[in-house]
Amino acid sequence: MAIYHFSVKNISRSDGRSAVACSAYRSGEKLIDERQGKEQDYTKKTGVELKKIYAPENTNPELLDRNQLWNIVEKVENRKNSQLAREFEIAFPHELNQQQREQMLNELCQDIIKRHGVVVDAAIHAPHTANGSDERNYHAHIMFTTRSIDEHGNLGKKTREFNDNGKQEVEFWRESFADLANKHLARAGYLTEVDHRSYANQDNGLQATIHEGSKVTQLRRQGIDTEISLKNDAIKAQNSEKLVEIINGLEQEIIATEKTIAKLRTESPHSHEKTKYDVDVHN
Known part of the structure; x- marks a missing residue:
């Protein structure tokens, strides 16, 4: 992503x-x-x-x-x-x-x-x-x-x-x-x-991290945790979990759509003919 x-x-x-x-x-x-x-x-x-x-x-x-x-x-x-x-x-x-x-x-x-x-x-x-x-x-x-x-x-x-x-x-x-x-x-x-757009405006359930600034970034590179860096790490972990849910949801939608299309093809009396979907997608 x-x-x-x-x-x-x-x-x-x-x-x-x-x-x-x-x-x-x-x-x-x-x-x-x-x-x-x-x-x-x-x-x-x-x-x-x-x-x-x-x-x-x-x-x-x-x-x-x-x-x-x-x-x-x-x-x-x-x-x-x-x-x-x-x-x-x-x-x-x-x-x-x-x-x-x-x-x-x-x-x-x-x-x-x-x-x-x-x-x-x-x-x-x-x-x-x-x-x-x-x-x-x-x-x-x-x-x-x-x-x-x-x-x-x-x-x-x-x-x-x-x-x-x-x-x-x-x-x-x-x-x-x-x-x-x-x-x-x-x-x-x-x-x-x-x-x-911000996560809030996207309405995707993700949370924005806090700006760390040069001092916090420098401490992070030295392996020193701060309140801000720890909070951001927690937010990133939560966002990662949410992104996995979103991606899995999209994959399930794609699978369901493909199954529906396959079912419509087999049920159609003219399944041997190219459908509008085939023309639009594959041409």
Whole structure:
């Protein structure tokens, strides 16, 4: 069953964060944070499957360089509480292979550019199975500027979509990402689909887990349980049981349907002729 995860985060100076440091970590590179006079070296980080910068066609070449891009952002966003970047964090359906993940990421990033006119810095991360991560957890961090590219190819005005209609904009992207994932799953030959709606809205009996955050995640990787991680483990176990019930129920429905079709065929006086079902399904 395909996994759906899509979240939107802000990278803000008021939270003590640096756009340069964030990009260095996600890309697994060594970048120089000119504002802090600090080297951000994450070259020892493993699992970076792909890193790529996407931008509008008229973007100045210096903004296509990861180190220059985020240092320019740090200079332009000069307030102590500046919002430096936004980030989409997505999980790929585990059914997709590396090439299919890259194709899906390319399409998503191009859609972001079309809608917001921004520069996008994206990286695909493979799961750290040695640290206890689920082997299906291929995901991407998609950082993008809060300013669109102007007619001169520079960072121009602040984008207003998330500020003016934040809830609607996030919902737009959650639904768009689900549609994109389902399109790529179908293209790869899978019938399974993801659903961007909450478990409550899907009315499927499943329960959402609690966001763990970086501290809880780090402790989990060290083998240390917390109240949140234990509760999430319990929720996941309950959901797994419920999913088994759902899948078994679907299988029983399929078996019952097949039996009904077979019975209708044997009872039909023209059972040797092709039925409408045969034509629709097998042609």
